[in-house]
Amino acid sequence: MLDQICQLARSAGNTIMSFYNSEKRLNIFYKSDKSPITNVDREANNIIKKGLALIDPKIPIISEEGLYDFKICKSWNNYWLVDPLDGTKEFLKKNGEFTVNISLIKNGIPVLGVIYAPFFDVLYCSFEKNAWKETKLGLREKIYVSNQNIPLLITSRSHSHNKLNDYLEKIKNYKIKKLGSSLKFCLIAEGKAQIYPRFGNTHIWDTAAGHAIVVAAGGIVRTWTGDTLNYLLSSRSSFINSGFYVSASETC
Structure with missing residues (x-):
């Protein structure tokens, strides 16, 4: 499943970059908290939601770009969490610092996580107690936190x-x-x-x-x-x- 989610994140990222690197029209809207949302957020969201439904249609999805009745969601122990374009402000500023985020929650714990940074073509992923970084060459290496004297x-x-x-x-x-x-x-x-x-x-x-x-x-x-x-x-x-x-x- 992890490999499928990684590929799904890359697919959404490729769509995001097709707008980032072209003159395609951006439709920008603003939410109630004044944060921006674009048609790119929504297109990436549609790709991820369709892909997750194919992987396991029984697991519900919560996405930043959806509307949900929280009272209904409270009964979900297992669910997907999606932010199809995290860092919309950075996307609009064109500084490259935006990501595609997908995670699987089981009983309140994120057990699987995928973050793809399409501008840098770098993907980070984890399942349970293992985490990896995948470079543009397709190489996946395990990663670990590290302490420093001057953090x-x-x-x-x-x-x-x-x-x-x-x-x-x-x-x-x-x-x-x-x-x-x-x-x-x-x-x-x-x-x-x-x-x-x-x-x-x-x-x-x-x-x-x-x-x-x-x-x-x-x-x-x-x-x-x-x-x-x-x-x-x-x-x-x-x-x-x-x-x-x-x-x-x-x-x-």
Whole structure:
């Protein structure tokens, strides 16, 4: 199944790049939170939803680009989580920092994660306790988190929060890098960065694939109260996450 999901993510990514590299018309709309959505998001979403339905029609799908009755979704223990174009702002800025995210949730835990960065033609994936990076040459190698004496801390390129400055003041030595989309999770999973602090709202489709990959590579994803970020819908009141941090280890 993992190979099928990886191919599906690549197919959606190829469609995204066909718009990115051409003069095809972009229709841009804005959601209630003023975040952009385009016809490219929707086309990628259609590809993924059709593909997942062919792989296993019994598993329900929750996508950023869908409308759902949360009361009905609360009864789902197993489901797909999809963000067909994570980093729409980065796509529109043409900086390449956008991804296709697909994950499988079982009983509140992301057990499979796939993140494809089509601009860089790099794919990250995981199943249970194993995580890999797949290069443009088709080579797949296992990846692991890595601690550093001076950690690289990653923050969002397009989102800021007042609490971030308070957090940074508590850390004595660090390097910092701004990055878009779920690539922040990927850099931690492959050992190139160590900490990703996130304040403010995200949704479960923003984090699940990255969560699966980081944990499979040996890292942690926790809320600021120390709990593991949970995707069990029956214990939630919405699709919105609380603040969290991603780390290479408990000591970062």
